[in-house]
């Protein structure tokens with residue numbers, strides 16, 4: 071019988087990503103309710119030493135596939151390794167991050183494991199011994215409760231939504247070899263180009279300041295960047311600003327951009343179209359700065375400032391400078 075709550079721990083360049091601790095904590099909660107163990111699959115090269123970090127967040131066992139062929143993420147190598155160990159151990163639940171890598175890996179695993187998956191979940195619970203995954207649909211207008219009949223019951227979890235809670239467990243390392251000959255892999259990473267700007271990744275940021283059409287142009291984003299620099303925030307944009315060529319598509323928040331869940335989201339000159347809200351409405355606190363008191367963003371905002379952003383943002387920056 072399928073048993074145990076499993077996660078795929080995500081690492082990049084030999085460091086675990088914050089979302090790995092969030093999914094480990096979510097898994098711990100489910101496992102405690104079921105009276106089962108949490109196991110993590112960690113795939114990479116030179117990653118065995120990361121196991122104790124996962125143990126801190128409630129992982130009982132860490133299955134490690136440590137091999138040079140996993141130095142760079144590729145769908146075929148990683149999914150073959152994860153599928154093998156999860157299948158052999160007859161996992162009941164398998165959780166991944168709803169990150170770029172997690173979405174790609176999840177889709178491949180669903181095929182390899184012949185099971186079902188709920189993606190981009192914002193809440194999980196157990197009912198009748200089975201997983202119930204809750205996910206926003208129709209741009210956040212409704213929340214669907216999804217049950218999966220096959221095993222493992224798979225779900226990807228939206229980053230920054232589930233709290234990372236320390237809860238030390240053994241984190242016993244179990245090494246495994248997926249037995250994949252390097253020449254059997256169809257893809258190979260030839261080169262990796264890193265964003266040299268040192269920008270904070272939007273999906274991992276605790277604070278995001280986004281600008282929309284109200285910003286009026288590229289140069290005007292400097293006022294957001296200055297405030298962001300002080301707050302350690304990332305700068306995002308609405309699609310209108312991206313379509314105008316003021317910001318790159320990689321900065322776009324929304325239905326056709328990135329889905330973010332920071333602690334604080336400051337929307338400047340953004341009206342609050344449903345497609346934008348789809349990408350940020352699960353933020354913990356939303357602040358809207360808009361000169362139109364009727365803008366729909368105010369219906370979602372925890373705090374609203376009805377005024378010209380070119381007046382408000384510099385005032386905010388000056389106030390933050392005084393505090394720091």
Ligand SMILES: Cc1cc2nc3c(=O)[nH]c(=O)nc-3n(C[C@H](O)[C@H](O)[C@H](O)COP(=O)(O)OP(=O)(O)OC[C@H]3O[C@@H](n4cnc5c(N)ncnc54)[C@H](O)[C@@H]3O)c2cc1C
Pocket residue numbers: 281282283284285307308309310311322323324325326327328338339340341342343344345346349359360361362365377378379380
């Ligand atoms: C299929 C589809 C997918 C889409 N995906 C996305 C998506 O991923 N992300 C996204 O953002 N949009 C998306 N859109 C577009 C979306 O519908 C809106 O058109 C877009 O979000 C509007 O961007 P905006 O709020 O910046 O611009 P506007 O709606 O034009 O709003 C600008 C706001 O700025 C305010 N403003 C102007 N000047 C100032 C000032 N000086 N001070 C203060 N406030 C000021 C105005 O009052 C106004 O409310 C999508 C649309 C479709 C059809």
